[in-house]
Amino acid sequence: MNTAIILAAGNSNRFGGSTPKQFIRINNRLLIDFSISTFEKIKNINSIIIVVSKKYYSLMTKEYPEHTIILGGETRKESSYNGLLACDKNTKKVLIHDSARPLITKDLINNCIDTLDNYSAVTLAISIKDTIAKVNNSSIIKIDDRETLRAIQTPQGFNYAKIIKAHIEDKKNYTDDIQLMLNSNYDCKFIEGNEINFKVTTKNDFILLTEYLKNAK
Ligand code: CTP
Ligand code: MG
16 A cells, blocks of 8 residues: 655744644645645555644544544654554655645656665656755855756655665754665655745745736636
């Protein structure tokens, strides 16, 4: 079986405000509902686990009685590990998605699932527009050729047994699971994501999302 984990236990520090970005209402829907309902449409996903903080646990169990709601941790890494522990043990492929990426599409999710037929770890990624510099204080240390760089998105898909093992063996705090798998020496593949699958991180991203939804009507 295949399981999707939707991460929603973050505090939205960069976004600010009192409501975490994934629980803001937009067009009368919770922002997190956009990604949940897209995952619900995927035939090859048998189970959805939603990882939330204590404060939103009861709201989410009421809104989504058909899904498994569990508590996250202090970091994204802990939240994703909690999600993995809650998966049915018959899970073969697991997808981990940021609830803060509402515009994920069915095709992109299916492409991740299909790639896992041949590989143990896959992520969506896109080309970058800006030149990226490694810096220290106010000095630029290094600039890599832009053509060799990609911006990493989610969902990220994994062989379930392998990612559980990686989480148990490596307790470093990575910002996502593909970084964990890379540091565990797995061959990590990327497939083409989409600019519209951006992560709502700042207030400005929320304005972009609102505009996008207006135009998509
Ligand atoms: N996340 C989580 N548990 C955490 C931290 C993050 O489940 N302890 C989730 C967020 O809810 C989000 C996704 O991981 O959907 C990506 O994280 P990010 O965009 O960084 O969200 P936040 O951590 O909430 O935002 P910030 O870093 O600005 O505080
Ligand atoms: Mg964060």
